[in-house]
Structure formats: C-alpha cells, structure tokens
Amino acid sequence: MRGEVLVTIIRWINDPDPNVPQIFYLHGKAGKGKSAIAHTIVLWCKNTGILGSCFCFAHNRQTEHLE
Numbered sequence: 480m481r482g483e484v485l486v487t488i489i490r491w492i493n494d495p496d497p498n499v500p501q502i503f504y505l506h507g508k509a510g511k512g513k514s515a516i517a518h519t520i521v522l523w524c525k526n527t528g529i530l531g532s533c534f535c536f537a538h539n540r541q542t543e544h545l546e
Contacts, residue, residue, distance in 0.1 A: 481512055488520050492529065 484505075491503055505513050524531035 481516060484516055485519060488516070489523070492520075492524070492531070 488503055488505075491499065505517060507513055521531055523529075
C-alpha cells in the first residue's frame with residue numbers, strides 16, 4: 480500500500496494539468512505511516528531538484544508555539 484501511495488503522490492507532483500490541486504492532503508489514522516510517506520516524498524523532491532515541503536502536526540502539542 481505504501482508504494483501505491485508514493486506512486487500516486489509522485490504522479491500528482493508531475494501532473495502538468497494546471498487544474499490539479501496545489502496541495503496534497505495526506506491523512507489517516509495515527510501510526511499508519513503518513514509521516515514516513517511525507518518524508519520519503521520530501522527526500523525524493525530534494526534528490527530530483529524539485530521544490531517541496533512537508534507540514535506535520537500533533538493534536539497533543541496544540542499549545543506549543545515555535546518561533
């Protein structure tokens with residue numbers, strides 16, 4: 480399954496259609512590998528020279544403010 484998700488995201492990144500959404504929302508239950516997938520994609524982007532980013536958050540850290 481993880482491989483299928485990675486292929487889906489890479490196809491989305493490389494899709495030339497201007498109407499493709501600019502944000503890919505990766506979601507699911509805790510512990511299912513979302514962060515690992517996101518970090519794998521970010522590393523792939525870095526290695527291929529593509530600009531990309533990853534934003535992760537945790538509900539149990541809502542009061543934490545980082546500057």
